[in-house]
Amino acid sequence: MSVTAPKGFTAAGVAAGIKANGNPDLALVVNTGPRRAAAGVFTSNRVKAAPVLWSEQVLKGGAVTAVVLNSGGANACTGPKGFQDTHATAEKAAEVLGHSAGEVAVASTGLIGVLLPMDKLLPGVEAAAAELSEHGGEKAAIAIKTTDTVHKTAVVTSPAGWTVGGMAKGAGMLAPGLATMLVVLTTDADADAGTLDKALRDATRQTFDRIDSDGCMSTNDTVLLLASGASGTVPEYGEFADAVRAVCDDLARQLIGDAEGASKDIRIEVVHAASEDDALEVGRSIARNNLLKCALHGEDPNWGRVLSAIGTTSAVFEPDAIDVAINGVWVCRGGSVGEDRDLVDMRYREITITADLAAGEASAVIWTNDLTADYVHENSAYSS
Amino acid sequence: MSVTAPKGFTAAGVAAGIKANGNPDLALVVNTGPRRAAAGVFTSNRVKAAPVLWSEQVLKGGAVTAVVLNSGGANACTGPKGFQDTHATAEKAAEVLGHSAGEVAVASTGLIGVLLPMDKLLPGVEAAAAELSEHGGEKAAIAIKTTDTVHKTAVVTSPAGWTVGGMAKGAGMLAPGLATMLVVLTTDADADAGTLDKALRDATRQTFDRIDSDGCMSTNDTVLLLASGASGTVPEYGEFADAVRAVCDDLARQLIGDAEGASKDIRIEVVHAASEDDALEVGRSIARNNLLKCALHGEDPNWGRVLSAIGTTSAVFEPDAIDVAINGVWVCRGGSVGEDRDLVDMRYREITITADLAAGEASAVIWTNDLTADYVHENSAYSS
Structure with missing residues (x-):
């Protein structure tokens, strides 16, 4: 209707x-x-x-x-x-x-x-x-x-x-x-x-x-x-x-x-941020990291690329206090190695990344997609 | 040595x-x-x-x-x-x-x-x-x-x-x-x-x-x-x-x-900017536009994506005063259609994009690469 x-x-x-x-x-x-x-x-x-x-x-x-x-x-x-x-x-x-x-x-x-x-x-x-x-x-x-x-x-x-x-x-x-x-x-x-x-x-x-x-x-x-x-x-x-x-x-x-060429829908939750602006800045930085988007396409729980993206922001955080979960598995604890990454099940279209900044009470959710060869094809093979 | x-x-x-x-x-x-x-x-x-x-x-x-x-x-x-x-x-x-x-x-x-x-x-x-x-x-x-x-x-x-x-x-x-x-x-x-x-x-x-x-x-x-x-x-x-x-x-x-998976080396020249900072901001915005990077991979002189990237910056410019050349052909004049895009020869590895902001005398050059299926493959097929 x-x-x-x-x-x-x-x-x-x-x-x-x-x-x-x-x-x-x-x-x-x-x-x-x-x-x-x-x-x-x-x-x-x-x-x-x-x-x-x-x-x-x-x-x-x-x-x-x-x-x-x-x-x-x-x-x-x-x-x-x-x-x-x-x-x-x-x-x-x-x-x-x-x-x-x-x-x-x-x-x-x-x-x-x-x-x-x-x-x-x-x-x-x-x-x-x-x-x-x-x-x-x-x-x-x-x-x-x-x-x-x-x-x-x-x-x-x-x-x-x-x-x-x-x-x-x-x-x-x-x-x-x-x-x-x-x-x-x-x-x-x-x-x-x-x-x-x-x-x-x-x-x-x-x-x-x-x-x-x-x-x-x-x-x-x-x-x-x-x-x-x-x-x-x-x-x-x-x-x-x-x-x-x-x-x-x-x-x-x-x-x-329905994003072009995407095979994964990625929900990025930033929690315990000092402010909503911080949460959004961090979420967007993660969402725009091409290396991470490629890794998620390959079903690789590459949390190092999440940390690397967080590190480029001006948000309030201490690097050794950050926790990161992928699909609920806390693969990064205190900015370092956490639970076994082999525990992460990434077979389904939706992936959730949770970044805990341990800096406050604000949070935000940003959605993005993975980066795929189909995206490249769709945007290189003809003018659009 | x-x-x-x-x-x-x-x-x-x-x-x-x-x-x-x-x-x-x-x-x-x-x-x-x-x-x-x-x-x-x-x-x-x-x-x-x-x-x-x-x-x-x-x-x-x-x-x-x-x-x-x-x-x-x-x-x-x-x-x-x-x-x-x-x-x-x-x-x-x-x-x-x-x-x-x-x-x-x-x-x-x-x-x-x-x-x-x-x-x-x-x-x-x-x-x-x-x-x-x-x-x-x-x-x-x-x-x-x-x-x-x-x-x-x-x-x-x-x-x-x-x-x-x-x-x-x-x-x-x-x-x-x-x-x-x-x-x-x-x-x-x-x-x-x-x-x-x-x-x-x-x-x-x-x-x-x-x-x-x-x-x-x-x-x-x-x-x-x-x-x-x-x-x-x-x-x-x-x-x-x-x-x-x-x-x-x-x-x-x-x-x-030697960038991962790249097939093009892209030289982005920003000229007639109000300041070097403006030139760098515009150059980096163009360099990070995935849609443009895909288009250049496909040898498509898609200048609209250059304009779209410039428009996201805070640099000094008037949208209808911007000129853009790709490999020397001024495909965009005054923020609108310029020379025939079919004149642009993009067969070679190096591509030059010139963005003239008509706002001053500063300039800067940023180098980037195209976005390719090989890049996606190299960064999704295994952890790196």
Whole structure:
């Protein structure tokens, strides 16, 4: 059901011909109201794609009626013409839907540095508008896939009568400051833009910002949350924030599970850190250590590479007080040899690394993937 | 000739049995004087191997008579026992050579988290001492190899009558703050410890600190510079510093050329930066972008990934003022599409990426390698 699970939304996904292979490549999500409150979070990369620059402006108004998303081209590093193309896309959607372009967000994903084929994209917007449906959520989720092997959706419904739904794409370039991903969340809760913004920022900080597939930050990351108010229910904030975070968490976990070429999903828990920032710095340093990621691919519990990664951070710790467990076996105790590494069972896809800094009470979890020959192949054999 | 090219040095390399495959694994370098001044630079990783902790103390005295180096085990994350083993190694060398252990530096490389087989290492020190020779430089260089496919040596001789020689090992985990490498430089110039320290720090900052094979920083990096004074010539500082830097530069380039699994050596030039720090930050960000490293492996001039990496830095730049050339072809102009990417010839091993930030007059060069399936294999198929 995806983005059309909550009441007050229609969606569609079509093949506009942007992708050479004829796969679906254009999605449209429309908020039919009565509210049209919205919030957005975007890449912190300073090189931002045209649709990001455009949508950041749109979101400042706190209202979004429609989102046009395309795969098959990122429209990043495309200069003034690229920005004009994004603007024209919003204008086309506004014209077809009878709304203002200033309430149409645009998101794109694909190869950087190539102009979009507007002669295909604009008719695609018309075709998608003609197919808008309260059951269009799945098709929209499928149309935003790039190297994703599956489409990603999630839904949480409150006993209070409102629902949060979402869709996501992204399979590489997943890094803090948001993964390479496009995410649209919808809700029929009756919430204003300020509430949406707070809930969305809290949620992304603890979910999408804590997955780091390959350390690479995209130019196009976009996460939008749209509220239709169609349930007629004003949510209790805590419950609503929890629901938004649960949907984000579910989608983030799906992104890691489908990362390019990955054979392992790696959960890095940093515990007993002096601060949450320390825990995050250590977790990210471990997550970005190519040597460790290769070792985990080879099912080698190489805890020395974990220590080596921790040692490059500025976190509070004493090297001879660090404990490290891999899948629950404390292979490193006091910064030195601990339990027998042969006890570690690494046959399954999920691996948990626990780093105990013995420096305080804070903790954090970062997710990453292993580094594989398939990742290299997928990112070297053709432009993406 | 390596470390025995300058007068006043003997060296040896033997197979002590630390490596299971029987390859040479223990090197000894001895300064026969008349001077025994020395300087050292060590890993900035906060998790430091026992030999690094030991040798840092030794170097505080500014004098080194002998260096014991072993491959086959890093003696890192080995606790108090590991430190005792390093101490015992220095004591053994001091006993055999008739010197003080306080002037014996120790360096180790290999797997982290495993104690060294001291029953093999200590007799190895005796065996190496028995083979010390003014022609032993090559054998010493061979004995410190780990995954290196070739041994690395370099020599520069001054018309003034003194020489700087050096040997290095390292083939992965090459990152700023020093590569995973052991380097011993020797000179027969008559220089004191302060002069050596200044020349060595200047040289490493511009050479070993600017190679970044895989973003991973070792626990064991050690660079030592020993002066025997045997030429009887006090060098002019500028010429001496240039010679030390030239030897370091030569060895650093050899390290990149032999990086694990690499098929491309990538020279990243950042020009027109507002400061050298900015140029270095941008160069390192580009060097660590796995997606770009995969693309270059596939001979794909994917400049969008260069822009994306630049965008994650805090350097001074305007996104729409950046130019990027790959092998001299300006594929990105003003942050957007430039010359035809099909003009870029990437068939050869060396690739040059030029990033022009249009923000000032500073520049820097960082070297890295591509990311390949062979790298993944070499670092996942067995513990290293």
